Amino acid sequence: MDLTWFEKLVGKENISDEIIDREIYSTDGSQIKGRADKVIWVTDVKQVHQIVLYARRHEKPITARGAGTNLVGAAVPFDALVVDFTKMNKIEAIGKDYVVVQPGVVCDDLNKALKEKFFPIVPEDSAVCTIGGMCGINSTGIYGKRFGRMKNWVLEVDMVEGSGRMRKHGSEVVGSEGLLGLFTKIKLRITDRIVEKSMDLLKFDKIEDLVEKVSSLKNNKEAISVEHISKVAAELIGLEKKHYLIVEYIGLEGSIKDHIEMERIVNVRKQVFSKLASQDFILMEDPYVPTENMAEFLYWLEGKSIPCFGPIGMEILHPCLTSREHVSEVNEAVSKLNGKLGSKFGVGLLKKESLNEVEKAELRKLKISFDPVGILNVGKVI
Amino acid sequence: MAGVDKCILCGLCRQDSSLLKLTGKETVTARGKAVLIKKGILDKIFYIDPMNDVTVRHCPTNVEISEEIRKQREKMVEHGMETKANRRMIDNLRDYGNPYGILKKGEIREVYS
Numbered sequence: 001m002d003l004t005w006f007e008k009l010v011g012k013e014n015i016s017d018e019i020i021d022r023e024i025y026s027t028d029g030s031q032i033k034g035r036a037d038k039v040i041w042v043t044d045v046k047q048v049h050q051i052v053l054y055a056r057r058h059e060k061p062i063t064a065r066g067a068g069t070n071l072v073g074a075a076v077p078f079d080a081l082v083v084d085f086t087k088m089n090k091i092e093a094i095g096k097d098y099v100v101v102q103p104g105v106v107c108d109d110l111n112k113a114l115k116e117k118f119f120p121i122v123p124e125d126s127a128v129c130t131i132g133g134m135c136g137i138n139s140t141g142i143y144g145k146r147f148g149r150m151k152n153w154v155l156e157v158d159m160v161e162g163s164g165r166m167r168k169h170g171s172e173v174v175g176s177e178g179l180l181g182l183f184t185k186i187k188l189r190i191t192d193r194i195v196e197k198s199m200d201l202l203k204f205d206k207i208e209d210l211v212e213k214v215s216s217l218k219n220n221k222e223a224i225s226v227e228h229i230s231k232v233a234a235e236l237i238g239l240e241k242k243h244y245l246i247v248e249y250i251g252l253e254g255s256i257k258d259h260i261e262m263e264r265i266v267n268v269r270k271q272v273f274s275k276l277a278s279q280d281f282i283l284m285e286d287p288y289v290p291t292e293n294m295a296e297f298l299y300w301l302e303g304k305s306i307p308c309f310g311p312i313g314m315e316i317l318h319p320c321l322t323s324r325e326h327v328s329e330v331n332e333a334v335s336k337l338n339g340k341l342g343s344k345f346g347v348g349l350l351k352k353e354s355l356n357e358v359e360k361a362e363l364r365k366l367k368i369s370f371d372p373v374g375i376l377n378v379g380k381v382i
Numbered sequence: 383m384a385g386v387d388k389c390i391l392c393g394l395c396r397q398d399s400s401l402l403k404l405t406g407k408e409t410v411t412a413r414g415k416a417v418l419i420k421k422g423i424l425d426k427i428f429y430i431d432p433m434n435d436v437t438v439r440h441c442p443t444n445v446e447i448s449e450e451i452r453k454q455r456e457k458m459v460e461h462g463m464e465t466k467a468n469r470r471m472i473d474n475l476r477d478y479g480n481p482y483g484i485l486k487k488g489e490i491r492e493v494y495s
Contacts, residue, residue, distance in 0.1 A: 019423060020409055020418055020423055020425070021407070021408075021409060023417055023418065023421050023423060024408045024409060024413075024414045024417045024418070025408065027391055027417070028391065028393070029390075029391055029392050029393055030391075031390060031391050041406050041407065067393050067396055068391075068393050068408070069392060069393040069394075084406070086402075086406040086407075087406040125392070125393070125394060127394070127397040127440070128393055128394055128396040128397050273442055274441075274442035274443075277390060277442040277443045278384065278388075278442065278443050278444055282390045282443070
């Protein structure tokens with residue numbers, strides 16, 4: 001591969017085939033090891049376009065990368081050019097009800113810039129994750145119960161498709177995990193910042209009581225976040241041994257209205273994974289389990305002493321495991337309970353079994369029309 | 383505080399790196415350093431100030447990467463090891479009187495100190 005060609009395109013400082021960069025960019029939050037051929041830090045759409053054309057001509061795989069926090073290996077390259085979007089991080093326009101951003105903009109940075117407005121998809125890793133990456137996996141966030149997923153908030157994306165064609169698309173390409181094209185500009189819907197909030201911190205001894213409360217909150221539009229910490233997790237992180245529900249409301253429905261107290265509770269919730277990870281529960285899964293089977297799943301987890309937490313109001317939980325050996329066991333339990341794997345972090349390399357053959361066939365067909373040579377994110381999803 | 387083997391590569395340390403905002407490159411983050419230490423690629427580690435930009439406040443597994451860098455340095459000293467960059471700097475100092483080697487007029491070279 002012609003390093004000089006890339007150097008002319010992006011500048012010497014923005015291309016590397018040095019071992020240090022190739023090692024670091026060969027992996028992501030999944031800890032799966034791939035192999036980066038070169039790392040390119042792009043700064044504008046023209047560069048992205050030229051790189052895709054070059055890669056197509058030379059049949060060289062490309063893997064797009066935002067913050068590299070993906071937990072299912074979506075950003076792991078296999079002999080690929082890693083196209084890193086960290087430097088494409090400009091907020092191009094802020095309108096009354098929309099914002100236009102480059103894909104490398106960090107979620108929290110966007111919300112800081114929006115001031116009285118708000119982009120409501122806020123993942124747990126919002127301090128580092130990029131809008132491009134969030135579009136790629138159709139992220140949801142802590143307020144997902146009320147605000148849904150990225151698909152609900154993306155108005156338009158500019159994309160360099162694997163074919164080299166540059167086109168605008170709607171939200172239909174959100175969640176394509178880098179298989180169809182590289183996002184270069186994203187127009188997002190925004191809303192008003194939530195001014196008045198309140199909270200309930202509820203403790204339960206019995207799983208049935210917890211699940212009943214979750215069911216009763218299901219249709220409550222004011223409850224924007226319903227988070228759970230299991231009894232096993234609570235004990236491990238030094239809380240009283242109970243099942244917890246943390247319910248955040250728009251408005252004053254909740255019993256806790258003091259902002260400092262609410263912030264304290266949010267911080268406890270935010271630190272659950274950190275504290276579990278420091279005790280070797282380093283793998284976080286993301287199964288969807290329907291509310292009617294949630295109690296059974298929680299009992300199963302408790303029986304196995306698997307700590308869990310997460311947005312139970314969205315019917316998603318995060319069982320935390322010490323090694324990948326236990327993942328299949330969890331997957332089996334989820335499947336038996338009509339649940340679905342990979343409901344939050346994407347499919348990537350690790351959750352391919354979450355798609356059925358019909359879904360995969362449709363995606364393959366779509367990929368051929370967008371990326372006929374098959375250079376984008378090879379080996380992922382399908 | 384935990385050792386580098388506890389790094390789960392989550393990338394949350396990106397928010398603690400002011401140098402990442404300037405360079406856009408993972409090599410300057412604690413995660414980047416952890417990958418290099420794990421792989422035994424120490425050239426860029428050896429010359430990093432352990433307190434410079436690698437103090438991590440948001441690590442879920444409490445990896446103290448600056449301490450890890452110190453440990454690696456100690457090991458290298460104990461075993462009489464040196465990095466390629468170190469060897470090159472010593473050779474350049476001997477041959478040219480500066481750590482960079484032959485410099486064209488106005489040329490600036492990268493050096494880790």
